[in-house]
Amino acid sequence: MLDVFLSALADILTVKHIGYMMIGVVVGLMIGIFPGLGGIAGLSLMIPFLYGMDTTSALAMLIGLVAVIPTSDTFASVLMGIPGSSASQATVLDGFPMAKRGEAARALSAAFFASLTGGIIGAVVLTGFVLIARPVILAFSSAELFMLSVFGLSMVGVLAGKSLVKGVAACALGLIIGSIGGAPATGEFRMVFGVDYLYDGIPLVIIGLGLFAVPEIIDLLRRDRSIAEGAKLGSGWLTGIRDVARNWWLTLRCSGIGALIGAIPGLGGTVVDWIAYGHAVQTVKDNPHFGRGDVRGVIAPESANNAKEGGGLLPTLLFGIPGGGAMAVFLGGMVLLGIQPGPSMVGSNLDLTYTIIWSLALANVLGAGLCILLAVPISRLTLIPFRLLAPFMIVVICFAAFQATRTLDDLIVLLATGVLGVYMRRFGWPRPALLIGFVLATQAETYLYQAVQFYGWEFLTRTGVMIIIGITAGSIWLGLRARVSEVSPEEVLALEARDDAAGPAANIRARAPQILFALVAFGFFSVGLHDALQHSFLGQVFPLIMASAGMLFTALVLGFLILGKPNHAVSSDTEHLERPDAEPQRSTLGALAWVASLVALTAVVGFVTALVVFFVAFLKIRARASWLMTLLLTGGCTGFVLTLASALNMRFPGGLLQELYRLPWPFS
Amino acid sequence: MTVTTHTRRGALGVFAAAATAFAFAAPAQAQVDFSGQTIEWIIPFGTGGGSDTWARFNAPFLSRHLPGNPTVVVVNEPGGGSTRGTNLFAQRARADGQTILGTSGSTQFPYLLGDPRVRYEYQDWSVVMVGPTGGVAYVSPSTGVESIDDIANLQGQRLVYASQGATSLDLVPMLAFKLLGLDVNYVFGFGGRGDGRLAFERGEVNIDYQTSSAFIGNVTPLVEEGKAVPIMSWGVLDEDGNPQRDPTFPDLPILEEVYEAMHGEAPSGPMYDAYKAFNTAGFAAQKMVVLPEGASDELVETYRQAWRDVFEDPEYQESFEAALGSYGQVTDRGADALFAAGTNIDPEVRAMVVDMLSDEYNVRLGD
Structure with missing residues (x-):
């Protein structure tokens, strides 16, 4: 046992291994920083290089890539309020208000240091856990998974904001939206109205962008100033690291939660950040101001989402069941390298498993270290006047949204959920509650149906189920005492x-x-x-x-x-909140019209042409920029999007023009 | 039907060979050359799944052996259970050899079932390569089956199977069990065969199947511990389209043998025809590479030659088994036979399957 462990460690700490891992980390960082692109895009870039590489080096590269993505996606969550991926949706809740306060660097370094700690703690937990993981994972049957979904749903109590009634209604809204598409038990298609797009259900990434990113962009457009109010950056990155050190116990707990929930196949990594966030809200007693820029609201989800990747390795390696998108990619890479997951990973291939687990920890350190270095320069983005930043952000969220299916439908649904998000924000309907409902709708329904099929209603008396019921009851009780409020x-x-x-x-x-x-x-x-x-x-x-x-x-x-x-x-109704000293705001509909214009233009001429027209129009009409500035920014953004798309072999969503004529890339 | 289509395709093959011979004899005629071009290999599935891995494994070899060594890129177009990307290919791809499609069982099934989302027609396309795979069904010893010889014990028992959905690849075991007369309760909503295997290990279900590579990696240890008993494989098709034992599992009977042992006669009738069609579409002819409508014979032959060369490539032979398993990919006659058997279904057999799905499992394709 110890010799296996040591030989794995010796494998990892070679210059070659770390070198290849660094390549993975840098590629992952460049990709992950862009919302909507994650491990999947990174893999497409990397696959051609996997050929002819030895297994350990190729694995190191893949792991570097997978590890850094839940870290780098935090940039967009904190700086722009755009959930970089489903793993950092909860980070937006407190990270973005901190950026608005001018504390972007502090929020980012706290997030990255928490990620780093989470990654390492995750690896420590897994080192021991991997040996007993098979029976533990098998102990979670559909019955336990159903109760875990209910536990996740109970977080609505914490995330409901001012009014619990509205929280439950918002959660039900999420559950209904989440049930669009094929029914788990019968495959019947629900609420599809004959639209092909709805058969697969609405993609989570679009719900996240619509609910969180669009309302913030609209709000900033109406206020018309830089993201950091007062246009200055406050306390820096050292404060963020001290924040994590001061909250070491919370970091530790959330890392543990992340590693364990990540290890259970079926629940998916998508709720881990919310559960950790909810846990922080329930347990922090010392002057909480969650939802309005509490650094602990950043630390909790970030320490959990990196630990989760480690946990997610277990079902991937031991059972060949990937816990999420990034793990599916990792599994695909493993298969290409000729490694078959299975029980041998804790038997004859145990050294390989330890190499993977500890590489993940090391990659976390490298990735988070690099991100901390970048935090200070990148956080200056929040000082740019928003009228110049806005067209970029609108393009970025559209770009992120159409990663889902690469069609115009993605953008239309983004606009629709964006409008929903804007008004939920205005009328105090808690958006996290909707998101939790959405994420858990399919799980809750599937596992309940399966549990009843397998065990009958007696499933409720299973020991595991009773334990989770107890935890859920405790969580609800705690939740009723502490609630997040954006106001x-x-x-x-x-x-x-x-x-x-x-x-x-x-x-x-x-x-x-x-x-x-x-x-x-x-x-x-x-x-x-x-x-x-x-x-x-x-x-x-x-x-x-x-x-x-x-x-x-x-x-x-x-x-x-x-x-x-x-x-x-x-x-x-936030429109009633105008204080006497408040600056006059532009209209919501005007701001929404700009987002809608990009979607409408895409529907007519396709995304690339629409992007150019939109940029010029926005910068000239709305931002009143000079022609030179307009051309520079338009050219820069178009060039960047085209480079990225060509590297990823990506086609843009087309419109009417593309229906009628056959055009060469990038217009096709 | 299989035979006639096969003959037609065979004739096409001869014609194509003649065309190449002609092209060879007359070097002045322009040959297909992809120098400096990029070939898009459309995969109607997301990144990281089986089809994606399959294509990404093959792409560099295809690039190496196509004339002019073009760049071959895998373009993922997921959605609608693979119907979206495939519709896109059918609607957009030009027959210039620069766009090819990789399909899977999940692309063939909705086509065979007449799913309303399908706007593609396999018979318009030219198949240039087929990648077969296999699967093994196994049961828990708690059913009283301790070896293949006890298989008759399964009759009259209530079996439970964890299914991904009645129109997924799990339709094949469903038809097989029905044909054998087994009483199986299907619990749906499983995310993949891996989740189904977990349910088996937990003892929630007592009958399951896995694709060959997953069976070898994950079920063989259970078999050795005495926790699982393999009962049959889905078999493979020979070049004439006849079912044979799977060379990966030479000791395991195929459904046809099991049926004969249980019922004393070879299987026949519409239910068996349905099983055969979907089994071929789902396993023996699971992965296909096709060229769009209107592809010239010269182009088809260029691609087939490229695949022949790929199969001869020592590096391919060395790495193939580790990545994709032991089923040899085929082109030419073998591919034609599999293509024909995997993309044709008697309308009456289809109607019977669709009715069964709707009556017994509430699956309405017309929704």
């Missing part, structure tokens, strides 16, 4: 001072926009309910229950809005 208590007071009308009629007048939004949500639930009724029992039972719950809770929201006393917790 500070002072802001709530300011709102309440304004909201002094009484009686239903006055309420309807004062809260008309909120009531309208709730009515739209109610309408959506009715459509879901109606669609569910068309299906067989197994196909309908889940959406039926969720749509009914959604209707009930939305009705409660409506009831409180119309009949509730002034200052009721349910009532929330």
Whole structure:
């Protein structure tokens, strides 16, 4: 045992191994920094080089690539509020407010140092765990996985914001949107309305971008200044590292959570960051201000999402079941190198397994170190006036969105979820609650159905299930005491001072926009309910229950809005928050129109031409930039996108023009 | 049907060979040369999966042996269970040899079933290579089956199978079990065969199948521990389209043998025809490389020659088995036979399968 361990360690600490790993890390960093591109794009770049390489060096390169992606995607999450990948969605919640406060460097270095620590702790946990992992992983049957999904859903209690009723309604909205596409039990297609795109369900990346990135871009466009308010950078990267050191116990716990949840196949890495974030909110007692730029809200998900990659290695290596996108890529690479996953990975190939686990830890150190070095220069991005940065960010989110299926439909759905996100933000409907519901919809439904099939309803009495029920109950109890709110208590007071009308009629007048939004949500639930009724029992039972719950809770929201006393917790509208000293803001619809214009142009002339036209139009009309500046920025962005796309053999979504004529790349 | 199509394709092959001979005899005629060009190999699946790995393994060899050594890039166009990328190919690709398509069982199945999302027609295309694979079905000893000889014990038992969905590759075991008269409860919603194997190891299901490489890596240890008993393989097709034992598992009977042992006669009838069509489309002819509609015979022959040369490449022979398993990829006659058997189905057999899916499993393709 010890000799295997030592020989693996000796393999890793050679100049050659570290050199190849560094290549992987640098490529991964360059790719991962761009939202929407992850290990998958990195692999396509790297595959041609894998040939003729010896197995250890090739593995080192692959691991370098896989390890750095959950680290580098943090740049976009913190600096721009764009979730770089599904692994850093929760990081946006506190990371971006910190950047807005001018603390981008601090947030980034805290995130990277937490990632580094998480990666190492993950490897330490795995070193021991790998030997007992097979029976532990086998102990998680569909019944336990269902209860874990319920545990994930219970995080809604923490993430619901000011009003729990709205939180539950938002979560139900996510569950219904998540149930679009094939039903797990019968394969019936739900809510597809004959649209090919919906058969596969809506991609998570688009929901994340629509809910979090689009509203922030719209908000910044309306305020029209740099991301860092006051256009200066505050405390630097050393503070961030000290933040992690001060919260070492939280970092340790979240790393452990990440490694363990990552190791369970089936739950997927997508909820790990939310569970860690929720855990931080529940347990931090010392002056929490989560949702408004608490550094602990950055540390928790970031330490968990790197540890998760290590955990995700276990099912990949031991069972050949990849835990997520990056692991699927890694598995593909392994197969190309002629390594078959399976029980031999803890038997005759144990040294290889340890090489992989410890390479991952080392790659984390290299990757996070490099990112910390880059944090200070890159965080200066937040000082650029937003009117110049905005067209880039709009192009970036569109580019990230169409990585999902490379079609115009991606952009249309992005716009639709973006509008949803903008109004959820305005009316205080918690977006994380929707996201949790969306992510867990398929899991919850599939595992419940399978558990009942395999064990009957007695599955609830299984030991593992009972333990998770206990944890969930504890989590809900903790959650009811601590909740994230994007609005500070002072802001709530300011709102309440304004909201002094009484009686239903006055309420309807004062809260008309909120009531309208709730009515739209109610309408959506009715459509879901109606669609569910068309299906067989197994196909309908889940959406039926969720749509009914959604209707009930939305009705409660409506009831409180119309009949509730002034200052009721349910009532929330950021447009009422204008303070006397506030700068005048531009209109929401105007800002949305700019995003819509890029999508509309793409629909007509295809993405590349649309990008050029959009850039010139935005910079001349909206930003009033000089022609020189306009040409420089347009040329720079177009050139960059084209280079990236040609390196990745990527085709852009086409429009009407492409339907009619056959054009050469990049217009095709 | 198999025979007639085969003959037609065979004739085509002869014609193509004659065309090449002619081209050879008259060097003045322009030959296909891809110098400096980029060939897009469309894979209608995402990165990291089986088809993607298969294409990425083959791409550099294809590049090496095509005239002019073009760059061969794998372009992933996932979505709609592979129908989106394939529709795109059918709609857009020009027959200039610069766009080729790699299909899989999941591309063949919706086509055979008449899925409304399918807007492609296999018979328009020219097949240049077919990559077969295989699979093995196995049961838990808790069923009372301790060796292949006890297989009759399975009858009359309630078996449980973890399925990825009734229209996925799991349709093949479903048809096989139905043909054998086994009473199997299908639990759907599994993400892949790996998840199904986990359910088997947990004891939640007692019958399962794995593709050959996964079987060797992950189930063989269970067999050695006495926790799993292999009962049959899906077999392979010879060049004439007849089912044979899988050379990777020479000791395992194929379905036809198991059926005969259980029922005393060779299988026949529409259910067997359905099994044969989907088994071929899903395994024996799982991976196909095709050229778009209108590809000239010269182009087809250029590609076939490239594949012949790939198969002879010592580096290919050395690395092939480790990456893709022991099933030899084929071109020419073998590919034609597999293509014909894997992309044709009697309309009545199709109707029977579609009805069965809708009556028993609520699968409505027309939705």
